[in-house]
Amino acid sequence: MDGGGVDRGPAAEATILRSLLDNLDVVVWAVDPKGNFTFHDGKAAQAQADITGKCAFDLYPEEANVWLRRALQGEKHRKVTEPSPGVFWESWYTPVIGEGGEVTGVIGMSIDVSEAQRAQRDLAQKVDLIERQEDVIRNLETPVLEVWEGVIALPLVGILDSSRAARVMNDLLASVSRTGARYVLLDLTGVDVVDTATANYLIGMVRALGLLGASGVVTGIRPNVAQTIISIGMDLSSLKTLGTLRQGLSYCIRQMAAQKKAPAF
Template sequence: MSAEPQSNVTSFKAMFAGLADFAALVEPSGAVLHVNASGLRLVDRATDELPGLSVDQLSPHAAQLIGEWIPAAIAAGQWEGEAELRRADGSPVPVQLTIAPIRDGGRVSAAAIVARDLSEGMRLEEELQRRFLQQEAITAATSTPIIQVWDDIVTMPVVGLVDSVRAADMKNTLLEAVSRTGARFAIVDLTGVDTVDTATADHLLRVMRAVRLLGARCVITGIQPAVAQIIVGLGLELQGVVTLRSLREGLRFCLRRLGFRVTREEQVLDLAAIAAS
């Protein structure tokens, strides 16, 4: 290796030293030049193992890394994707990979690889799935339950016809739950509601505004096309109210705002687009 590429490698070693994520320098041929301390801990390797450490010892995707991902990063300037690292005992570590080429003039001397551990997010996703299934079971047994699915998050899944009388009852139940639990988010899931009358739609929006007065944020999920048409047709204001496609996405949204890392992005609803569908 020439003196200048070696200088580049030294610079990147210093840059990677303080990173909490796995960071490595790999030659395009696959030779591992460096792994930072956080990276060695993630894959349960000791510093004295680094000389001679191969890509296939660090990841089950060695062939793709050398044959596809590093060349793609060289061509485009960067490559990103989900993959796995391999611990010393062979167990996998799910990660988000970012690969970028290190150039010496016009020549690529190495690839910088940064991998963020997704294990925590995946465990959270599994717990979210468990709680989601638990909520579905409760919903089947009760008409309008209030469920505290997480610290600071309550949900009110609504199923069936919602008239003005029921909407008033929902308002009282939800506000009491928000006040009692100190929840920061209240999710009103309308997946099981096919239609509402105009008075009820206005009443539901009053419920959401009342939730805001208690210091919580209201999230609406699962709005059906017929309900969206009524809301849009009435010109009712949804300012400050988040609308998402499903209860699952609503839970992810709230968890992100509470500081948890979740692996997938929620999709915000366009009510006008739904109403037109």
């Protein structure tokens, strides 16, 4: 006992260790240079069979013993292993170095993290499912359809915000480049609200199509949307607009037919 009245002797350390082993949900273990367990105790070990004297390399698959082997070579580690299917342990590996610098064994502490790992796997699976669902939704919200030779259509539904507009434009330009389409029908039949930002997105799309040699035609503007466009003073004069998708397709077919008949110079 030192001058402060605190006992720091071996007996006190043993008492502290015993208290930790009995109350914390951990396993404290030690192996000799050959991997034989010389110590295996702790609250989490109480439900397990006593493996003292047995060799870790015989008990567990090789992939679970990789880090123990490296610790026996002098490397200190903290790793999560799966010694049996669905059972995960997070372990700390501390090499014991003898007076001559050689490794005389490994002392470790392990915590059962199976529940946390399962929760993490479940979360990863849910995130993967959400991402796949988002891919499906993105494909559904930008369904580029080839409705005639040289003509593709993009029915727009819902709200066209900046992030969606960027996706729509990327998909649309890629489709034009892939199919060599000369006309693109942007159908607004499913769009209930059009504001200045939406109009700017449409104008931007038509301009981008022009850079690829395609012409954009806007169809399906609803009466209430048309009233909104007039009331807020939006200028869509630069866009070719028609009442329905059918009218738009007829227009494109006539334009292509006229271009074929036009004399070449």
